Amino acid sequence: MGWRRFSIAVPSALTALLVGTEASAQAVDRIDSALMWIQSTLLTYGPSAEIIETLSWVMFIGAGLIFALVLVLTAYAIMAPPRWRGWMTNRTFIIGLGIVFPVVTLTALLIYGLAVNRQLVTGDPPALRIEVIGERWWWRVHYVDGEGRVRLVSANEIRIPTGRPIEFILKTQDVIHSFWVPSLAGKLDMIPGRTNVMRFSAERPGIYRGQCAEYCGEQHALMAFYVVAHPQADFDAWYAREAGPAIEPAIPFIARGRELFIENGCGACHTVRGTQANGTIGPDLTHVGGRLSIAAGTYPTNVGTLAGWISSAQHLKPDNLMPSFGNLRGEELRAIAAYLESLK
Numbered sequence: 136m137g138w139r140r141f142s143i144a145v146p147s148a149l150t151a152l153l154v155g156t157e158a159s160a161q162a163v164d165r166i167d168s169a170l171m172w173i174q175s176t177l178l179t180y181g182p183s184a185e186i187i188e189t190l191s192w193v194m195f196i197g198a199g200l201i202f203a204l205v206l207v208l209t210a211y212a213i214m215a216p217p218r219w220r221g222w223m224t225n226r227t228f229i230i231g232l233g234i235v236f237p238v239v240t241l242t243a244l245l246i247y248g249l250a251v252n253r254q255l256v257t258g259d260p261p262a263l264r265i266e267v268i269g270e271r272w273w274w275r276v277h278y279v280d281g282e283g284r285v286r287l288v289s290a291n292e293i294r295i296p297t298g299r300p301i302e303f304i305l306k307t308q309d310v311i312h313s314f315w316v317p318s319l320a321g322k323l324d325m326i327p328g329r330t331n332v333m334r335f336s337a338e339r340p341g342i343y344r345g346q347c348a349e350y351c352g353e354q355h356a357l358m359a360f361y362v363v364a365h366p367q368a369d370f371d372a373w374y375a376r377e378a379g380p381a382i383e384p385a386i387p388f389i390a391r392g393r394e395l396f397i398e399n400g401c402g403a404c405h406t407v408r409g410t411q412a413n414g415t416i417g418p419d420l421t422h423v424g425g426r427l428s429i430a431a432g433t434y435p436t437n438v439g440t441l442a443g444w445i446s447s448a449q450h451l452k453p454d455n456l457m458p459s460f461g462n463l464r465g466e467e468l469r470a471i472a473a474y475l476e477s478l479k
């Protein structure tokens with residue numbers, strides 16, 4: 136079941152009729168890849184989200200039916216001739232629909248809800264553990280081993296292998312945030328002083344958008360991220376690259392960018408592994424050029440947005456913890472941006 140399956144089944148059947156199954160499979164694949172970008176609980180790409188979607192439909196349809204019944208009874212009570220209405224003041228009717236029915240329905244729903252919840256938290260041991268820490272206003276991402284030791288640091292983007300259960304260890308030090316990737320799983324709060332754990336998997340490769348789902352300050356709306364799911368082999372290749380230090384500048388202009396990055400004190404807040412920049416206040420930038428977005432899902436990563444961000448961070452995301460570097464000249468800004476963009 137699931138709205139997504141239904142919404143792609145129709146075009147799939149149509150194209151199969153018109154142009155044969157091969158083209159139809161390709162068309163469906165394309166539709167599916169496009170749908171994935173839409174942040175929706177009704178377009179599910181993993182078992183956790185699917186379970187929740189089914190629960191939503193059960194509640195929605197159930198509530199709709201009960202609402203319709205109430206409307207019909209109300210209309211009847213108002214419009215039916217008095218001699219047809221006698222049974223409505225009957226004690227059994229009032230106790231039956233007024234007390235027994237809600238108690239039975241709500242109890243059934245509670246039991247069903249608990250069973251669904253159980254399905255969400257049990258399952259195979261995780262293939263990978265990722266610690267995600269809610270910051271003001273971005274996401275710190277740690278890939279950790281079985282003992283919880285940090286193996287790899289990244290930010291605002293989470294890569295996972297498909298088809299394997301992934302454990303997310305959710306934390307924060309400032310205020311309450313909520314970690315939510317609607318197409319893959321439900322939401323779970325990140326609470327200061329607590330660790331919450333959730334598990335989910337992605338059923339097919341692709342890019343899924345996530346969002347902070349608990350108001351956490353002025354720039355809460357600009358606190359998004361992406362989950363990128365790869366087949367296992369591609370994931371392993373990515374991980375090996377990502378764990379390495381930043382690549383060396385290939386041309387003098389980019390080397391100049393690296394110098395300016397250090398000279399301007401960016402390293403006080405940012406780490407670029409392989410250089411002397413080792414700050415931890417802001418996102419790790421070792422491979423920032425390889426990420427889809429900067430400033431927590433706010434802008435696509437390219438030289439233009441990077442330069443704009445560096446010179447006007449406070450204008451683009453007021454009150455975030457990075458100062459604007461309006462003092463930099465155009466040439467310097469371009470060099471730093473080109474350097475960061477080269478860090479794939």
Ligand SMILES: [Cu+2]
Pocket residue numbers: 269272311312313347348349350351355358
């Ligand atoms: Cu937040």
